[in-house]
Amino acid sequence: MPSDTAYHGDLGDHFVQLSAVHPTNAFVDRPAMLALIGDVAGLDVVDVGCGAGFYSAAMIERGARVTGVEGSERLLAHAEEATRGRATLVQHDLEQPLPFADASFDLAVMALVYHHVYDRKQLLSELRRVLRPGARLLASGTHAAGEQRWLGGSYYEGGRVDAPVGDGLTINFERMTIERFVNELIDGGFVLERLLEPRPSEELREADPAEYERISDRPSVLTLALRRPVD
Template sequence: MRADHYDSFAVSYARANESGLFNKYYARPAMIELAGDVRGHRVLDAGCGSGPLFEDLRAKGAIVTGFDSSPAMLELARQRLGDDADLLVADLSRPLPFANAAFDDVVVSLVLHYLQDWTAPLSELRRVLKPGGRLLLSVNHPRILESSDPSADYFSVTQYSEEYTFDDQRAVLTYWHRPLHAMSDAFTEAGFRIAVISEPPFSPSTPRELLPPDIGDRRAFICFLFFVLVAC
């Protein structure tokens, strides 16, 4: 995916996510819950988009730096967070402009599944974390591809695309499916220890009309997979 891919629909994407099920009521609450007490922590928001997670972490007392590969998304983040927010354009698939061990925590929310190669990005994220620091990340659940395409090979690293409508604007997003063992192997090879694997419930405040019609009494659904990794 081109670094500026989101530029063409940045406003629509950000607006849709402000009130959407998968971000407002699922991904962001789950990441904040996993982050816990971050007061005084130096936190890197890698792939910060329009800045909602940055905003939540800053409100919890973290000292946050954010980057994204989309200049249009970063402009929205600056409008949201103010001119004093530490934001810059950078690409996770390339060397990052930060010193070794610069951060206590790194959050990477719904970013890695866009990348075919995780080796270099995970290596860079390990480099900028202090020893014992945490990498908190979320990716598409590996069951997603199989559920949408029963003939798909779960055990392969497979590219697939899906079309979405964000605030009446169509966009095609392309992902890379990975089986769970490929994810865990990549984390270990990059120098991380898996501390948490989470398949959390959606927020109790989720409006009923946003939930899948067949959800019944269930409090969770298969969507994203969350990890807390510790830098060894």
């Protein structure tokens, strides 16, 4: 049975429409992640929870060999369209060991995926295994302070939530403090190199000044640059 945290069926289509325009995705997460991704020409890259293939397509444009891993069949179909046969796309539940050989990749991009996964310890151990020594892991997640503003409740309590995303749909994820997010990744064997709380990009200021003003005073995403040590 597929994980309830992959965006199956209508939730997949909803995500594609929403993420194209939603400020958190389009104007906060993406500019920050794309800047960190940088020059990936000639690298073997895995896009973990690739969704509709936004990052996969962008990294192909930058000359990377891209493998996208995604649980939702619906989103994988969108990713096929976005990457036009130029990526290796694999349907896979991230609750299971990754279907790749040891030391296969120079970079893993995991954008807005980590908080959905239940067995994060296994996922990190698997990412460590499939990354080459010295490879980078770039991970983003919804910012705990933004979540508290969105969902209320205690900043510290954590736990699984079903959060409303419109059209009667909900997404299931783990609320966790910044401390927990960062320390899980460190305990998973990665070295933290950079922690960002990205502001909305200038494009949003031009496209929608009122929305830019509205979200400029709050963090919505936490973005981490990590490295798999050489051992």
